[in-house]
Amino acid sequence: MQLQVSAHDVTRQIEAIVSNPSAVAFRGLLMARAALWLAVLLTFGCATGLAGPPFQTDDPEPVEFRHYEFYLFGNTDGTPVETDIAGPAAEFNWGAVPNVQLHLVVPLAGIFPSDESNAYGLGDIETGIKYRFVQETKHRPMIGTFTMFEVPSGNPVKGLGVGQPWAKLPIWLQKNWGPWTTYGGGGAVANLAPGYRNYPFAGWLIQRDLGKKLTLGTEIFSHGPEGLATPQTRSATLVDVGGYYYFRNPGFQLLFCYGHSVAGQPETYAYLGLYWTWGAKSAKNLLGRLRHF
Numbered sequence: 001m002q003l004q005v006s007a008h009d010v011t012r013q014i015e016a017i018v019s020n021p022s023a024v025a026f027r028g029l030l031m032a033r034a035a036l037w038l039a040v041l042l043t044f045g046c047a048t049g050l051a052g053p054p055f056q057t058d059d060p061e062p063v064e065f066r067h068y069e070f071y072l073f074g075n076t077d078g079t080p081v082e083t084d085i086a087g088p089a090a091e092f093n094w095g096a097v098p099n100v101q102l103h104l105v106v107p108l109a110g111i112f113p114s115d116e117s118n119a120y121g122l123g124d125i126e127t128g129i130k131y132r133f134v135q136e137t138k139h140r141p142m143i144g145t146f147t148m149f150e151v152p153s154g155n156p157v158k159g160l161g162v163g164q165p166w167a168k169l170p171i172w173l174q175k176n177w178g179p180w181t182t183y184g185g186g187g188a189v190a191n192l193a194p195g196y197r198n199y200p201f202a203g204w205l206i207q208r209d210l211g212k213k214l215t216l217g218t219e220i221f222s223h224g225p226e227g228l229a230t231p232q233t234r235s236a237t238l239v240d241v242g243g244y245y246y247f248r249n250p251g252f253q254l255l256f257c258y259g260h261s262v263a264g265q266p267e268t269y270a271y272l273g274l275y276w277t278w279g280a281k282s283a284k285n286l287l288g289r290l291r292h293f
Contacts, residue, residue: 053091054242054257054271056221057203059183060144060172062101062130066280069093073255073273078112079265082231085110086123093130095279103128103148111159119158125151128168141175141183156193159229166191170201179209181217195229207243216243219259221269236264242271252276 052058053071063069074087089107096102109123132144148168154161170187186202201224207217222237242257257271 053275054244054255054273055203055205055217055219055240056238056269057184057205057219058146058170058172059174060130060132060142060146060185061174061183062099062132062144063093063095063277064279065095065098067095068278070276071255071273073271075269075271075273077231077267077269079231079233079236079267081114081233083112083268084231085112089123099132099144101130103130103146109154109160113159119155119160121155121158121160123154124161125153127151136175141173143171143173145169145171162191162193162196164191164193166193166196180206181208182206184219189226191227193229196227197225199224199226199235212249213246214243215246217241221259222264232265232267234265236261236267238262238267238269240269244275250277 053073054075069092071089071091073089073091074085075089076083076085078084086107086109089105091103091105093104094102103126105126107123107125108121110118110120112118126148127150128146128148130144130146132142134140134143136142146168147170150162150166150168152161152163152165156163167190168187169190170185172183172185174181174183182205184202184204186200188198188200190198192198201222203219203221205217205219207215209215218239218241220237220239222235223232224235226232238259238261240257240259242255242259245254245256247253253275255271255273255275257269259269261267
């Protein structure tokens with residue numbers, strides 16, 4: 001079960017829509033057309049945009065050496081079987097050495113099954129290492145891996161955690177040109193806990209900076225069936241649309257994303273969060289200001 005919030009009322013409305021079989025095909029077509037129109041808008045529409053959150057597809061670019069990232073966020077991922085949320089949740093990333101990023105997510109998690117009682121509490125803690133082993137050039141994308149290890153800190157009896165360690169093993173590629181960024185790849189989840197299963201996943205995204213205040217993007221993300229203990233009992237392919245609004249570029253941003261399946265099991269994904277980044281230079285500047293007081 002992937003516990004990665006939107007408001008509960010919104011979640012209930014989403015479930016009501018998803019449970020209507022006559023609306024699934026129409027909504028899938030609507031999401032596909034929305035993604036197409038967004039691509040057209042971006043084409044005719046600046047620093048390099050972010051990658052990874054709020055999208056499900058990740059990227060190979062680690063946090064810069066001696067720099068840090070912090071996210072405060074919530075997200076939801078649900079099917080007619082169950083809706084899972086995480087939030088509030090905190091993510092911290094550290095550029096520990098060149099081309100290497102250390103990663104930590106500590107979430108409060110909630111589950112809302114369609115036929116059982118709800119639960120809320122600490123979810124599984126996520127740790128990870130991102131390693132870029134191929135640098136980007138004019139004609140070659142950067143390539144890296146972002147291996148994640150899930151610590152069984154959530155209560156599996158309440159459905160807030162898996163109950164055993166599990167891992168995500170992906171390979172990601174990314175290419176930048178001007179205001180455009182595209183990245184994607186895929187991998188597999190290794191999960192041997194009862195009720196769960198190993199499954200593949202893959203995604204690809206394209207995004208564009210629109211001036212100094214906004215970046216928009218769209219992705220296609222697909223995964224296999226995750227097990228009978230999860231909401232994602234069957235495979236699904238989703239189209240998600242989201243982006244970043246820069247309160248201060250790049251130091252403080254609003255992240256947002258929403259999407260729905262266009263094939264396979266009906267599934268809805270949403271993300272809303274705040275993002276801060278800082279590093280050796282910004283810390284030095286802050287110390288310089290403090291000396292003037």
